[in-house]
Amino acid sequence: MPPELIAVLIAVSDDRPMVLTLEGGRLLPSGPLEAGHRSLQTGLRLWVEHQTGHALGHVEQLYTFADAPVDGGPDERRVMISYLALTRTRRGERGWRGWYDYFPWEDQTAPEGRALVQRIVRLLEDWAGRAPSAAGQEARRQRVALTFGLDGLGWDDELVLQRYELLWEAALVPESAPPGAAVLPGLSMARDERRVLATAMARLRAKIRYRPVIYELMPDSFTLLHLQRTVEAVAGQPMHKQNFRRLVAQQDLIEETGEVAPDTRGRPARLFRFRREVMGARRIAGSKLPLARPV
Amino acid sequence: MPPELIAVLIAVSDDRPMVLTLEGGRLLPSGPLEAGHRSLQTGLRLWVEHQTGHALGHVEQLYTFADAPVDGGPDERRVMISYLALTRTRRGERGWRGWYDYFPWEDQTAPEGRALVQRIVRLLEDWAGRAPSAAGQEARRQRVALTFGLDGLGWDDELVLQRYELLWEAALVPESAPPGAAVLPGLSMARDERRVLATAMARLRAKIRYRPVIYELMPDSFTLLHLQRTVEAVAGQPMHKQNFRRLVAQQDLIEETGEVAPDTRGRPARLFRFRREVMGARRIAGSKLPLARPV
DNA sequence: ACCTTTATGCTCATGTTGAGCATAATATAG
DNA sequence: CTATATTATGCTCAACATGAGCATAAAGGT
CATH class of the missing domain: 3.90.79.10 (Nucleoside Triphosphate Pyrophosphohydrolase)
Structure with missing residues (x-):
């Protein structure tokens, strides 16, 4: 084969x-x-x-x-x-x-996603308590805290796969749950496909921090807010608007088209395009986005 | 198969x-x-x-x-x-x-490695000049400049594979050179193994910047200079001693053993050990080493 | 004329990084 | 025994990056 x-x-x-x-x-x-x-x-x-x-x-x-x-x-x-x-x-x-139809808990820009994580954490704490030994319980709790950002650790958007594997082990997803048991919301897939998708999400979230791949997902021209919303959608995390703009500006990877976005509310936004030429000519120092990954 | x-x-x-x-x-x-x-x-x-x-x-x-x-x-x-x-x-x-027996040009801590890169760059500039079209020549030159850090770009230690592939294309390695042609120093390997090794080197160099994997390569106890020399050996780049220590200290991943290194010259150095416990318990914010990757 | 909405400019405190000065504690040459 | 070489270690400083937020601008709608 x-x-x-x-x-x-x-x-x-x-x-x-x-x-x-x-x-x-x-x-x-x-x-x-x-x-x-x-x-x-x-x-x-x-x-x-x-x-x-x-x-x-x-x-x-x-x-x-x-x-x-x-x-x-x-x-x-x-x-x-x-x-x-x-x-x-x-x-x-x-x-x-x-x-996010497959991983609803990964969208931390939406209140529903945040609420779901709260629920998941409670379920996982129950699961941790069901470990056979005291040491096993402690290990499980620590793992939950790390992957879901408890104890002030903060949510790490790159841990998509780790979270999915934890939920699998805890039998909270249909792929591993006993028939008839309650499972989390979210579509499942055949075979191992959902694991592959989780791997892809994690990689993309990691990559947009240090390579300008986000522009592969943008149309030819776009506003800065559109760019920010795209990054936020991928990362599943909100960002500080002014700092986002400052960062994007200093990267010098985009340029104004001279036009202005049509049909917007509020003050009209300038349109930008990605300077594809610079891709080869310059080392991209760091497209590190202000996606605060907490300590 | x-x-x-x-x-x-x-x-x-x-x-x-x-x-x-x-x-x-x-x-x-x-x-x-x-x-x-x-x-x-x-x-x-x-x-x-x-x-x-x-x-x-x-x-x-x-x-x-x-x-x-x-x-x-x-x-x-x-x-x-x-x-x-x-x-x-x-x-x-x-x-x-x-x-470095296989990739002598990757060792930029040694003068021989730096001299070899100078020689390689001259050979690659000749090769760029032999491209059929003017545009092709320019593209080749730009690629050489990027992968070997010319024009003030600075040496990027992670581009091991890109450099090897460039040398392959330019027929400067035995794997691709016509029989009898002059090739660069450095052992070659069977099949694609040297490419696999290059991939591994690049990955390890990238990884020591953000994960504490360097400690997998250290003995149980070591001095700070030993740790620095190990990182420099892997990265193929020298580092600033005081800043290295400051960084390692603030990571809080190692602790003193209380002992002092035997048989050293100069002032005796304290011995340290890796705190393996913290691996699971904490998110490793950034083990980013002071390996200045230039702009 | 106001209010809402989005765009955009700017400041400020804090943290990080690169560079280097200065001093301490050993061994060894003379 | 003193000078010198060698490594360890503490500390400062400027430049830059980052996170947070204030203030103002420019549109449409009531």
């Missing part, structure tokens, strides 16, 4: 991060590596274009997973080589889903 | 980063994923222990490579899932090689 190539294709539409899915949101585009593929990445591109009609822009490898061996099962294992891809949505394309 | 698991096992010995090799330094430990392996990582551990007798400590996945398809060759491709592993050398173990 050849390894499978699997893509997490991300776009942001109306300030919501979206992921391209198949089969009613249960699967991600994927297909086996074939002899004719010139490289892993070309194989991936072919599969995604074939299955979704969507061409890929920025692509990077994420992680390679193998499923657990089955006793008495086949000798061959399913190996998945996963990729993160960034694009823009096109009107009318089907299969796009909001990524 | 199942995917192959391949390990880059790193240790630092006498302030030199070492890599564990087989076959006279031509190969890295590796073996196919088998049905009995519980996971990719267990498979890797089994292979490395079997081939080298060395147990693995900290392990992380690096990247998955596929070799290019051969026209009329077999349908199946070789897929390599590579890992970075960190340990301590043990006296008398065979197969350890200095990683």
Whole structure:
């Protein structure tokens, strides 16, 4: 069985991060590596274009997973080589889903997300109390505190996978919960796809801090508020407006188009475009965004 | 053909980063994923222990490579899932090689390394001039400037892979040079192993900036200068001594043992140990080292 | 003429970083 | 025994980055 190539294709539409899915949101585009593929990445591109009609822009490898061996099962294992891809949505394309539909607790810009985390923390504290030994209970509590930012640690938006794995272990998601048990809100997916999506979210959130990949998700021209909302949507965290602008300005990665955004409320905002030329010519010192990651 | 698991096992010995090799330094430990392996990582551990007798400590996945398809060759491709592993050398173990034996230009702490880069840059400028079009020449020059830190950009120690790939394209390494042509100093390896090693070096250099992985390479107790020399050896860059100490101190990741280093010249140095307990208990805000990455 | 809304400029306290001066505590050469 | 070399360690300073917030500008709507 050849390894499978699997893509997490991300776009942001109306300030919501979206992921391209198949089969009613249960699967991600994927297909086996074939002899004719010139490289892993070309194989991936072919599969995604074939299955979704969507061409890929920025692509990077994420992680390679193998499923657990089955006793008495086949000798061959399913190996998945996963990729993160960034694009823009096109009107009318089907299969796009909001990524917070799968991970509602990851959206800390919305009050519902924050309330959900409160609920989750209570459930996880119960779970921690059910550990067999006292040391085990303490270890579980510490893990909950770290991944969910308790005890003044603060929410770390990059711990998407760690949080998902914790919820899996605590049997709070349908993938691991016993049949009929209460589970958290949020769509699940087939096989390991939700884990792959979590990996992609974590990588993208980490990456926008130090590489200007956010512009892969922006249209040709945009206002500064639009850019900020996009970053906030990806990070799932609000930001300080003036500081955001100061930072973006000093990066010198965008320039004014000279136009002004149409149909806005309030004072009209200037439009900007990404200076794609500078990408090669300069080292990008740090596109570190004012996404305060607390101590 | 199942995917192959391949390990880059790193240790630092006498302030030199070492890599564990087989076959006279031509190969890295590796073996196919088998049905009995519980996971990719267990498979890797089994292979490395079997081939080298060395147990693995900290392990992380690096990247998955596929070799290019051969026209009329077999349908199946070789897929390599590579890992970075960190340990301590043990006296008398065979197969350890200095990683700068393979990449002499990556050691910018030594005058020879800096001189070699000067020579490489001249060769690459010739190569840039041989591009067919004027635009192609300019693109090549810009790439050389970026990867080797010309025009005041400064040396970026994380660009190990980019530099190796550039040298490959310019046919300055034995892997790509025509037979008999002059090539750069530095050992080469079989297959794609040198590329895998470059990937590992880049990852480790990046990682020591924001995670305390350097302590995986240290003995139980060490002086601050020993720690600094280890970081410098990995990064291939010198550091400011007082600032290094200030940073390490404020991280609060190490504590004094109360003892003093034996057989040193100069004023005796206090010994420290890594506080392994804090690893789980605290978020490591930033183990960012004073490795000035220039603008 | 006001109010709401968004855009934009500016200040200020605090923290971080790069550089270097100064002094302390050893061993060894003479 | 003193000078010198060598490493350890404490401390200062300027430049810059960061987080927070005040103030004002420019639109549309009541």
